[in-house]
Amino acid sequence: MSTAGTTVYVALGANLGQARQTLETAAAELAATPGIQDLTLAHFYSTAPVDSSGPDYVNTVTRFTCTLAPEDLLDRLQAIEQEHGRTRLYRNAPRTLDLDVLLYGQEQIDTERLTVPHPRMHERAFVLVPLADLAPELELAQGSVKDLLAQVRDQAITRLG
Template sequence: MAPSLVRAYVGLGANLGDGAATLRQVLAELRDTDGILAVAASPFYRSAPVEATGPDFINAVAAVDTDLAPLALLDALQALENRHGRQRPYKNAPRTLDLDLLLYGDVRMEHERLSLPHPRMRLRAFVLLPLRDLAPEMVLEGGRIEDWIGGIRDQAIERA
């Protein structure tokens, strides 16, 4: 029996190099990744770093239909980060590419490598605004996306 497809959401960001070009390339690479059958992307946004310093980020969210298990999808995302020169010299360092698994269907999990849903996603404009573009009726932790956006209006973000 073939595994069923799950809709997962992935946050994309880059603030080193040409972030928009990197995100376009990574979206194409996601489409070519074994186990990912479809990819839809939000528009790109420019946002100031949160709890970090450095240049502005280019951000987006991708909806992916996958038959990969959560940790296998995380491995695929981290392989893409590594391919794009991701370094982790210190927490919240500027990065060539950042891919965060935000949601994986209705799965809730706590693992040393992965928490689902992503624990800070509802606090981040660079996640909520592009996520709203893809799934405006989505409910996160008992509230509509629009309800959560009301709490992050002070974060600097604009369409790129």
Template sequence: MSRSQRAYIGLGANLGDARATLRTVLDQLSAAPGIVTCRVSHFYRTAPVDAAGPDYINAVAALDTTLAPLALLDLLQALERQHGRQRPYRNAPRTLDLDLLLHGDIEMDTARLILPHPRLHQRAFVLAPLYELTPGLMLSQGSPADLLAALSDQSIERLED
């Protein structure tokens, strides 16, 4: 894939210095081969969803990339491992979580990757920063603003740098 596509990445961390980790990984993403541009939302503090543990720091990055979806997923998982990501159980606290949310208009459903991300429309910590970056974006379930309004039970706080 040589033509650039817009991809959206969900970033989160709730172990260690989460803000510093997210800033570092954003620098690493910006410098990675195949990443043309990288814009990021504000950081948001959110309570864990379907899990226990400390609050998360979350953001969404909009990437223009020449990487195909699985190649981008490989890059994201390599960055997670580099930052000490462990997967002891589902929704465990983590040093870094990078989710490929959207990749152009590609739809796929494989053992490794489902696009669009199957739960992005159910997570305020994804929808708020996604809406901040791209207010006109439409998902198959509706606009991020409308979907976010239906998730008022999920606590989210925009942080200033």
């Protein structure tokens, strides 16, 4: 890993409580983390739950430069989730906060705790649309973000003001 840092993309989502406020606060907490610089937040979007239930989600994506090791970043993300009352009652349960590492530079990571690139991000409008706000020319293993967006256009997503 370069001492200059690695470009990282993280998805943020919530559908319980004051979801947008929680995402804004979580992004600020992430930006204040030593080893994270130049955090940029995409627009906020509302989406229906995917493979889940409960109220609509508020979603966004953030990009930043990171000098933390991937597992250390994951630890920080999970600590922020817990600070915001995240519980893991069952897979895809409604949540106060969900933070997922999408990309960690060009690294391929497959451990018990972390898989990067995120294995389902190319199938989800709630990730691809805000990702395109930040990096419209980004290429994933499955294709360009622009091309992948065309494949998920049937998934309803609304930009929030």
